[in-house]
Amino acid sequence: MKYDKVDLLQLIDLSFKGLERDINLQAYYRLSPYEILRIRDVMRSLDVLQGLEIIFNCIYPQTEKSESVILQAARHDPLEILGLSPRVEAALRRTNKYGEIATVADLLRLTDYEISKIRGIGQGSKAMADLQEKRQKFLDDYKCGRLKEPIL
Numbered sequence: 001m002k003y004d005k006v007d008l009l010q011l012i013d014l015s016f017k018g019l020e021r022d023i024n025l026q027a028y029y030r031l032s033p034y035e036i037l038r039i040r041d042v043m044r045s046l047d048v049l050q051g052l053e054i055i056f057n058c059i060y061p062q063t064e065k066s067e068s069v070i071l072q073a074a075r076h077d078p079l080e081i082l083g084l085s086p087r088v089e090a091a092l093r094r095t096n097k098y099g100e101i102a103t104v105a106d107l108l109r110l111t112d113y114e115i116s117k118i119r120g121i122g123q124g125s126k127a128m129a130d131l132q133e134k135r136q137k138f139l140d141d142y143k144c145g146r147l148k149e150p151i152l
Contacts, residue, residue: 003056005049016040070142075105082107082134088127091120104138107131 019025019036026036042048079089082104092101095118101107107115115131116123 003053005053008049008052009044012043071105071108073142074108075103077104079104082138084134085130088121088131091118
Protein backbone atom coordinates (compact mmCIF):
# COMPACT_ATOMS: atom_id res chain seq x y z
CA MET A 1 0.00 0.00 0.00
CA LYS A 2 1.47 3.33 -1.02
CA TYR A 3 0.94 6.89 0.06
CA ASP A 4 -0.76 8.93 -2.62
CA LYS A 5 -1.24 12.67 -3.01
CA VAL A 6 -4.59 12.58 -1.19
CA ASP A 7 -2.96 11.00 1.90
CA LEU A 8 -0.18 13.59 1.83
CA LEU A 9 -2.61 16.48 1.41
CA GLN A 10 -4.54 15.24 4.45
CA LEU A 11 -1.32 15.09 6.49
CA ILE A 12 -0.31 18.58 5.40
CA ASP A 13 -3.76 20.03 6.12
CA LEU A 14 -3.88 18.36 9.53
CA SER A 15 -0.44 19.73 10.41
CA PHE A 16 -1.31 23.26 9.38
CA LYS A 17 -4.69 23.13 11.09
CA GLY A 18 -2.84 22.48 14.35
CA LEU A 19 -0.38 25.28 13.65
CA GLU A 20 -3.19 27.72 12.80
CA ARG A 21 -4.88 27.01 16.14
CA ASP A 22 -1.77 27.06 18.35
CA ILE A 23 -0.86 30.67 19.07
CA ASN A 24 2.15 29.66 21.19
CA LEU A 25 3.60 27.63 18.32
CA GLN A 26 3.07 30.54 15.94
CA ALA A 27 4.88 32.83 18.36
CA TYR A 28 7.71 30.32 18.81
CA TYR A 29 8.33 30.15 15.06
CA ARG A 30 7.45 33.84 14.61
CA LEU A 31 4.90 33.16 11.90
CA SER A 32 2.05 35.43 10.92
CA PRO A 33 -1.25 33.98 9.69
CA TYR A 34 -0.31 35.14 6.19
CA GLU A 35 3.04 33.31 6.32
CA ILE A 36 1.32 30.13 7.51
CA LEU A 37 -1.07 30.23 4.54
CA ARG A 38 1.80 30.91 2.14
CA ILE A 39 3.86 28.00 3.49
CA ARG A 40 0.84 25.68 3.39
CA ASP A 41 0.23 26.60 -0.26
CA VAL A 42 3.86 25.82 -1.09
CA MET A 43 3.61 22.46 0.69
CA ARG A 44 0.47 21.65 -1.31
CA SER A 45 2.14 22.43 -4.67
CA LEU A 46 2.51 19.60 -7.15
CA ASP A 47 6.34 19.61 -7.08
CA VAL A 48 6.50 19.34 -3.29
CA LEU A 49 3.78 16.66 -3.23
CA GLN A 50 5.67 14.57 -5.78
CA GLY A 51 8.84 14.83 -3.69
CA LEU A 52 7.01 13.93 -0.50
CA GLU A 53 5.35 11.00 -2.24
CA ILE A 54 8.76 9.62 -3.23
CA ILE A 55 10.24 10.17 0.23
CA PHE A 56 7.29 8.70 2.13
CA ASN A 57 6.98 5.65 -0.10
CA CYS A 58 10.73 4.90 -0.07
CA ILE A 59 11.54 5.66 3.55
CA TYR A 60 8.25 5.25 5.39
CA PRO A 61 6.12 2.82 3.39
CA GLN A 62 2.65 2.10 4.71
CA THR A 63 2.03 -1.43 5.83
CA GLU A 64 -1.18 -3.27 5.18
CA LYS A 65 -3.26 -3.45 8.31
CA SER A 66 -4.38 -6.96 8.99
CA GLU A 67 -7.93 -7.22 10.18
CA SER A 68 -8.14 -8.29 13.81
CA VAL A 69 -9.87 -11.54 14.70
CA ILE A 70 -12.77 -9.73 16.32
CA LEU A 71 -13.33 -7.58 13.22
CA GLN A 72 -13.29 -10.72 11.10
CA ALA A 73 -15.90 -12.22 13.41
CA ALA A 74 -18.05 -9.09 13.30
CA ARG A 75 -17.91 -8.36 9.58
CA HIS A 76 -20.87 -10.62 8.85
CA ASP A 77 -22.96 -9.49 11.83
CA PRO A 78 -25.57 -6.87 10.90
CA LEU A 79 -26.10 -3.87 13.17
CA GLU A 80 -29.46 -5.30 14.25
CA ILE A 81 -27.81 -7.87 16.55
CA LEU A 82 -26.64 -5.06 18.84
CA GLY A 83 -30.21 -4.11 19.71
CA LEU A 84 -29.73 -0.40 19.08
CA SER A 85 -32.67 1.96 19.15
CA PRO A 86 -34.21 2.52 15.70
CA ARG A 87 -33.16 6.19 15.79
CA VAL A 88 -29.48 5.36 16.44
CA GLU A 89 -29.47 2.57 13.88
CA ALA A 90 -31.01 4.89 11.28
CA ALA A 91 -28.40 7.58 12.04
CA LEU A 92 -25.59 5.07 11.50
CA ARG A 93 -27.08 3.73 8.28
CA ARG A 94 -27.79 7.10 6.68
CA THR A 95 -24.37 8.62 7.30
CA ASN A 96 -21.84 8.61 4.50
CA LYS A 97 -19.20 10.42 6.51
CA TYR A 98 -17.12 7.29 7.17
CA GLY A 99 -18.42 5.00 4.46
CA GLU A 100 -21.25 2.55 4.81
CA ILE A 101 -21.97 1.36 8.36
CA ALA A 102 -23.98 -1.82 7.86
CA THR A 103 -22.17 -4.35 10.04
CA VAL A 104 -20.86 -4.51 13.57
CA ALA A 105 -17.30 -4.53 12.18
CA ASP A 106 -17.96 -1.22 10.41
CA LEU A 107 -19.05 0.24 13.73
CA LEU A 108 -16.13 -1.21 15.69
CA ARG A 109 -13.64 0.40 13.31
CA LEU A 110 -14.88 3.87 14.26
CA THR A 111 -13.57 5.77 17.27
CA ASP A 112 -15.93 7.37 19.77
CA TYR A 113 -14.95 10.76 18.38
CA GLU A 114 -15.87 9.74 14.83
CA ILE A 115 -19.18 8.33 16.02
CA SER A 116 -19.97 11.51 17.94
CA LYS A 117 -19.63 13.48 14.68
CA ILE A 118 -22.42 11.51 13.02
CA ARG A 119 -25.62 13.52 12.75
CA GLY A 120 -28.09 12.35 15.38
CA ILE A 121 -25.40 11.03 17.72
CA GLY A 122 -23.53 13.61 19.75
CA GLN A 123 -20.82 13.48 22.38
CA GLY A 124 -22.37 12.94 25.81
CA SER A 125 -25.82 12.17 24.39
CA LYS A 126 -28.08 9.31 25.42
CA ALA A 127 -27.63 7.83 21.93
CA MET A 128 -23.84 7.86 22.32
CA ALA A 129 -24.02 6.25 25.76
CA ASP A 130 -26.34 3.53 24.44
CA LEU A 131 -24.05 2.91 21.47
CA GLN A 132 -20.93 2.66 23.66
CA GLU A 133 -22.72 0.26 26.00
CA LYS A 134 -23.87 -2.00 23.15
CA ARG A 135 -20.41 -2.00 21.53
CA GLN A 136 -18.79 -2.92 24.82
CA LYS A 137 -21.32 -5.68 25.43
CA PHE A 138 -20.55 -7.13 22.00
CA LEU A 139 -16.80 -7.09 22.76
CA ASP A 140 -17.35 -8.65 26.20
CA ASP A 141 -19.58 -11.36 24.71
CA TYR A 142 -16.94 -12.14 22.12
CA LYS A 143 -14.14 -12.33 24.70
CA CYS A 144 -16.22 -14.62 26.92
CA GLY A 145 -16.92 -16.96 24.00
CA ARG A 146 -20.62 -16.22 23.73
CA LEU A 147 -20.14 -15.28 20.06
CA LYS A 148 -18.85 -17.62 17.41
CA GLU A 149 -15.54 -17.00 15.67
CA PRO A 150 -15.54 -16.81 11.88
CA ILE A 151 -15.07 -19.99 9.89
CA LEU A 152 -12.06 -19.41 7.66
